[in-house]
Amino acid sequence: MIKNIEKILRNAKNKQLCGPKTLTLRESEFELSGENEDTVYQYSAVQRTATDDKHYYIFVDEFSAVIVPFSAFENDAQKQEFYNKVTANIADEALKC
Numbered sequence: 881m882i883k884n885i886e887k888i889l890r891n892a893k894n895k896q897l898c899g900p901k902t903l904t905l906r907e908s909e910f911e912l913s914g915e916n917e918d919t920v921y922q923y924s925a926v927q928r929t930a931t932d933d934k935h936y937y938i939f940v941d942e943f944s945a946v947i948v949p950f951s952a953f954e955n956d957a958q959k960q961e962f963y964n965k966v967t968a969n970i971a972d973e974a975l976k977c
Contacts, residue, residue, distance in 0.1 A: 882932060903948060905965060912946055921946075926966055928975035938966055 901914035911920045921940050930937040930945075938946040953959040967976045 901946075903946065903952075905962070910966070923966060924969045926970060928970065928977070929963070929967055930977045936963065936966075 901912050901917060904911045904913070909920050909922050911918070913919075925940050926938055927941065928939045930939070934950055936948040936950070938948065940946060948962070950959060953962065970976050
């Protein structure tokens with residue numbers, strides 16, 4: 881997965897798609913905004929999550945994920961609170977990584 885993401889990021893046509901974004905958490909939804917993007921997702925849309933050593937991957941459909949770097953969090957407590965909020969509606973524990 882990481883190699884594929886790095887390949888996508890190197891492609892100049894994907895800079896708008898994969899560039900820096902701002903993720904805003906709200907009570908029942910989160911908003912992803914940035915260059916040419918302003919998308920609101922309900923927490924119930926989160927199908928699964930994944931992690932590597934530096935990122936959360938929040939899958940909002942079969943092929944699309946919001947990538948959140950761990951560097952976005954001030955501390956582990958904030959990182960855990962974020963994880964708990966985005967995974968609250970995932971019933972199958974195996975889909976929470």
